[in-house]
Amino acid sequence: MPSEFRGKHVTVAGLGVSGVPAARVLHGLGAHVTVVNDGDDERARVQAADLEKLGVTVRLGAGSAAGLPEGTELIVTAPGWKPDKPLFTAAREAGVPVWGDVELAWRLRGLDGRPAAPWLAVTGTNGKTTTVQMLASILGAAGLRTAAVGNIGVSLLDAVTGDEEYDVLAVELSSYQLHWASSLRAHSAAVLNLAPDHLDWHGSMEAYAADKGRIYEGNRVACVYNVADKATENLVREADVEEGCRAVGFTLGTPAPGQLGVVEGILVDRAFVEDRQKNAQELAEISDVNPPAPHNIANALAAAGLARAFGVSAAAVRDGLRAFTPDAHRIAHVADVDGVAYVDDSKATNTHATEASLAAYESIVWIAGGLAKGATFDELVAGAAKRLRGAVLIGADRALIREALARHAPQVPVVDLDRTDTGAMLQAVQEAQRLARPGDTVLLAPACASMDMFTNYNKRGDAFAEAVRELGA
Structure with missing residues (x-):
């Protein structure tokens, strides 16, 4: 058992899926643990009561993290806590280190002398969860003991x-987790893409990109990047990696030596084969990827690149992709009604994800809107204008999308629903049905967060699916 924590005074910032395991683990290692949490709702009180039974001190409410608890020698923070919090300002002034739960997990690998499992790590603005789940499916198909963990909802500490x-x-x-993970050194890692997101947390696009780039630091075997996104390659170039670590690109086009890509409907590897100049290894067919949308093919290639870096066979890549089923609300086909496909991509909560979603279909009635989080929509609408049969707008910031449509797609009929109650989704689907023609796709890809109308994007997608089912009833 690591002795460095015994008797140490550690403050855990935040409860939830990362803070509770951190508090439990640290207490089990003999630390004196104090948890501070801004929220004081019923869930937080239940979590606090459970921790207090173990002997952990818990402080709830907005003032709990106003300053550094007396005697604090280390802070372990939940990833969502912004770096400008007074707690962290006080820590910097006092010279107290701040770790995230990922940093703590990294330092606790090999507990009780067990071998430390290598990490194959994935980040990016969009596609992280799908790619990690694909990767876990591939690793499992290779007969390896593995799990999809981290920002995916399964605690790394557990x-x-x-x-x-x-x-x-x-x-x-996530970029939040990487910000607080200074000593992380993955076996291999991938940055899928970079687009403006969470800039209110990071302060700038440069800071956001720098935190994403931390995932490449100290990589041993491969830094996997997106050939179509130059910013990801730049992060590889800037990274300090171990001697012999390779840059491996993935592309939807024909791969160059050292890359993975697509040739005549086949996913191929020209990175982890002998004589990369002349040879390529067939991995899978596009039809093995579910769904076979362009951005999801890119996710599959990134997952395959990391798996191949770990020595997984081509057959396991194919079998793992075939076995993979995506989570709900990620470009999920709900139903066909009167020759029109209805697709739920409620997880498309920003413009970058929505751009990929819109690119997957030829003729679209687009349901969009919600909380824009400071986003602008001109580039998104201009790029998709030719694919739009119509648009139905919902949510608090729908006017921003309506104005972009007026500027860049004035020919597209727009229905603006002046309501933000949850029942608006049924009306939105009914309006979309009126605009659609056989062969079209009605696509929920909001390009916005959901919290103005729904608890989360899952609830929004559920409402869409229920409304579609009512159409077909």
Whole structure:
């Protein structure tokens, strides 16, 4: 058991899926743990009561993190806490280190002398969860003991300190988590794409990109990047990696030596083969990827690149992709009604994700809107204008999308629903049905967050699916 934590005064910032495991693990290692949490709702009180039974001190409410608890020698923070919080300002002034739960998990690998499972890590603005789940499916098809962990909802701390042993972990990391993970050194890692997101947290696009780029630091075998997104390659160039670590690109086109790509409907590897100049290894067919939308093919190639870097066979890549089923609300086909396909991509909560979603279909009635989070929509609308049969707008910031449509797609009929109640989704689907023609796709790809109308994007997608089912009833 690591002795460095015994008797140490550690403050855990935040409860939730990362803070609670951190508090439990640290207490189990002999630390004196104090948890501070801004929220004081019923869920937080239940979590606090459970921790207090163990002997952990918990402080709830807005003032709990106004300053540094007395005696604090280390802070372990939940990833969502912004760096400008007074707690962290006080820590900097006092010289107290701040770790995230990922940093703590990394330092606790090999607990009790067990072998430390290597990490294959994934980040990016969009596609992280799908790619990590694909990767875990491929690793499982290769017969490896693995799990999809991290920002995906399964605590890394639970994976690292639990009873189950793993050969390798497929790790999803957000920019928040990477910000607080200075010593992380993955076996191999991928940055899928970079687009403006969470800039209110990071302060600038440059800071956001820099935090994403931390995932490449110290990589041992491969830094996987997106050939179509130059910013990801730039992060590889700037990274300080181990000697012999390779840059491996993925592309939807024909791959150059050292890359993975697509040739005549086949996913191929020209990176992890002998004589890359002349040879390529067939991995899978496009039809093996579910769904076979362009951005999802890119996710599959990134997952395959990381798996191949770990020595997984081509057959396992194929079998893992065939076995993979995406989570709900990610470009999910709900139903066909009167020759029109209805697709739920409620997870498309920003313009970058929505751009990929719109690119997957030829003729679209687009349901969009919600909380824009400071986004602008001109580039998105201009790029998709030729594909739009019509648009139905919902949510608090729908006017921003309506104005972009007026500027860049004035020929597209627009229905503006002046309501933000949850029942608006049924009306939106009914209006979309009126605009659609056989062969069209009615696509929920909001390009906005959901919290103005729904608890989360899952609830928004559920409302869409229920409305579609009512059409076909």
